[in-house]
Amino acid sequence: MNKMEQIKILLVGAGGYAFKYISEFIDHPNDKVKLMGICDPYADKSVCYNQIIERKIPIYNTVNEFFNERKADLAVIVSPIQFHCEQSIFCLENGCNVLCEKPLCADIEQARLMREAELRTGRFIAVGYQLCFVSSIAELKKDIMSGKFGKPLEMKAIHMMRRGSDYYARNNWAGKIKSGNLLVCDSPFSNASAHQFHNMLFLLGKTMGTSTGVKAVETELYRANPNIENFDCMALRCETETGINVVYYTAHCVKSKEFGVFSEYKFENATITYSDNKYTALFKDGRTKVYDGIDTSLIQPKLYNVVDCINSNTVPICTVETATPHMQCVHMVQQNQIKPVSNVVCWQDGEVVYYSIPQLEEKLYNCYKQAALPCEIGIRF
Ligand SMILES: NC(=O)c1ccc[n+]([C@@H]2O[C@H](COP(=O)([O-])OP(=O)(O)OC[C@H]3O[C@@H](n4cnc5c(N)ncnc54)[C@H](O)[C@@H]3O)[C@@H](O)[C@H]2O)c1
Structure with a gap:
């Protein structure tokens, strides 16, 4: 990727801690990142829902649905812990790097699968321990x-x-x-x-x-x-x-x-x-x-470090x-x-x-x- 290209982002999760990412993307738009879509089957429950709709940010129920229509350079995963492993691997396999919120996943076997997927795809999963x-x-x-x-x-x-x-x-x-x-x-x-x-x-x-x-x-x-x-x-x-x-x-x-x-x-x-x-x-x-x-x-610091790394x-x-x-x-x-x-x-x-x-x-x-x-x-x- 050329230096300083705008990084296209998929955000997985719209409520809870994802609020911080949505606020960054919506309230502080910049040349470094562009929010391409949000995946959350319950996005309408998010406190940011009206802002998401006003900004016409596409909402998807699954990461699969997103990749059927769009592309991203980075998936930021802020979904429940039990989905981190599967969603991260799916995003890697669709050509995306990942910033997965902590904890990495639910157990050690999932961590092994995630490491294998990093090596197989040549992409990384950054983990959000700030x-x-x-x-x-x-x-x-x-x-x-x-x-x-x-x-x-x-x-x-x-x-x-x-x-x-x-x-x-x-x-x-x-x-x-x-x-x-x-x-x-x-x-x-x-x-x-x-x-x-x-x-x-x-x-x-x-x-x-x-x-x-x-x-x-x-x-x-x-x-x-x-x-x-x-x-x-x-x-x-x-x-x-x-x-x-x-x-x-x-x-x-x-x-x-x-x-x-x-x-x-x-x-x-x-x-x-x-x-x-x-x-x-x-x-x-x-x-x-x-x-x-x-x-x-x-x-x-974690978001833009990961963006710079890409x-x-x-x-x-x-x-x-x-x-x-x-x-x-x-x-x-x-x-x-x-x-x-x-x-x-x-x-x-x-x-x-x-x-x-x-x-x-x-x-x-x-x-x-x-x-x-x-x-x-x-x-x-
Ligand atoms: N780094 C930090 O300091 C920090 C702080 C808080 C939370 N987190 C992490 O963020 C993650 C989410 O935690 P939370 O407290 O925001 O949880 P939460 O339950 O409050 O919010 C999770 C969001 O994910 C959505 N969701 C549910 N199923 C989904 C699916 N299949 N795909 C996509 N989205 C789905 C929910 O609708 C909700 O909007 C956890 O891993 C948590 O540890 C990190």
Whole structure:
């Protein structure tokens, strides 16, 4: 493709998070991208529906219908998790590169099929973990890879985001392990709070475009909300292929709207912490290096990085290979038993019903400080 050609886009999904992409395409039209069509069988439910109709953007029920009539250079897939694999592969086979929203797919076998399809078609599937596309995180990763901090010793993070009945009722797959016959594995770990865990594996990757693999996981999974199938609270310690412990705590059944992000990455010569949306490295000799702030709400860095990659015939920073270790962990975690929690508080804010584990913030923060699983330090839910 010639330099700076306008990239024709198919958007798969019109509601939910796709709102951000539609706003970008409609409110900030530019020479780099052109929205050719939207595929969503329920597009009329989208808050953007009137704008889509006003702009005469063609709507299709399936990706197949779109490709029967039109062409695209890039498919941006923001559909439910259970369709990512099939839709991504279909788009690759129709000559399109793909930007698939995280999580890559529902399980490790689907990740393998997606990688095979990338190799077979010579196109890429970029994955929308936005942190990977942020320049200050790329700088931090380069510093880690260059050995600036010495060897990594331990990585840990905690990030909890409250979710209530409106979140789980917005579709028919939130909080589910399976939706009909299709695997979804939707949980705070695979979906809403996936970023901080994925980022730790990504930062430990041997190259800019890879994440470290994982050998083993130990986890405790809890379900406080009795109306969901999967877990809504998790403590996890995994061992990477190079023997480093990566520890992560996340939950939706929490009283606070958001708790964290707190993270601490320990290296031989420095400790890197995250607060106020930025990373700071504190070296043993007292020096510090502060990285630029991160806005995790933006879609533009990932979208335009992928667009530039198509124009320059290069591969984006986060692809199937990069996202696969997280999928491996989702798969390994999902093999464990989920313990229902009986001591929960059910409360209401307006129409929205919440379930929360009392003092979960304090309890999991205590675990985080010690890099321990709750049972190991006598915390029982
Ligand atoms: N990167 C991020 O920070 C971020 C944030 C939120 C969501 N996401 C991801 O975006 C994806 C969608 O999540 P959501 O919360 O917007 O879900 P959602 O259920 O709110 O919206 C999904 C949209 O897909 C549509 N849809 C349903 N079946 C479809 C099909 N077969 N083909 C095309 N479209 C179909 C629905 O009608 C709906 O408009 C998930 O993978 C999620 O993890 C990423």
